[in-house]
Amino acid sequence: MIAPLFGFTIFLRRRIRKTCLTVSGLQASIGDPLDRASEGPIAMQRYLVVIIPVFLTLASNTASAQTVRLDQYQHPSEPKFKDFYKLYLAGVRDGLIAYSVRQDAKDRLFCIPPKMVLTTEQAEDIMLRFAEKKQLLGNIPIGVPLLGGLAETFPCDER
Structure with missing residues (x-):
């Protein structure tokens, strides 16, 4: 050996x-x-x-990048993580908007008005209101309630 x-x-x-x-x-x-x-x-x-x-x-x-969960976002373990989580939310927001714009009009889950600029604070409010309304668990990724909130706030069929 x-x-x-x-x-x-x-x-x-x-x-x-x-x-x-x-x-x-x-x-x-x-x-x-x-x-x-x-x-x-x-x-x-x-x-x-x-x-x-x-x-x-x-x-x-x-x-290294990790999925941010709703509970982590609402209750960061350290104050510096709050800024990181907001940056993460901004990236998720931008990704969802870019994906939505790329879809055919009939396949879109939400339709933000063309001249509207969705800020990170607005996205946070939409996400947290949707999570509270649906009583979502804290271990769900923040992209899920954001997508649901955007679909509820900016529906496509009412245009």
């Missing part, structure tokens, strides 16, 4: 020595960390070329 692992380790070390990264037109070889010839400022730059993107990727996981 040890012999195959040892062989695989040697294979990987050789492969790492031959690997090249191209970053903004610079080409840097990644050397063996135990190789004394790769010590110095150039070697440090080579490792930073790899370490910095990995660190930034790991650090950005906390800001």
Whole structure:
């Protein structure tokens, strides 16, 4: 069992020595960390070329997009999340409007008047009123009550 692992380790070390990264037109070889010839400022730059993107990727996981639920929106765990949730609502609003405009007139779920601009505050009010009226659960994504509220507030068949 040890012999195959040892062989695989040697294979990987050789492969790492031959690997090249191209970053903004610079080409840097990644050397063996135990190789004394790769010590110095150039070697440090080579490792930073790899370490910095990995660190930034790991650090950005906390800001990854997730579905915002109605309960989260109404009761944010921290004050800063309220702003993030409003941005999320604005994106959902814009997405629903863009999708609606793209549909044929007979297939639209809601029809906002052509000269009306729907603000995020108006969308929030429409969403929360619909959720309260229908007594929706807190674990539902905020796009569902927003869509229902828009359909109720701006019906197409009354035009």
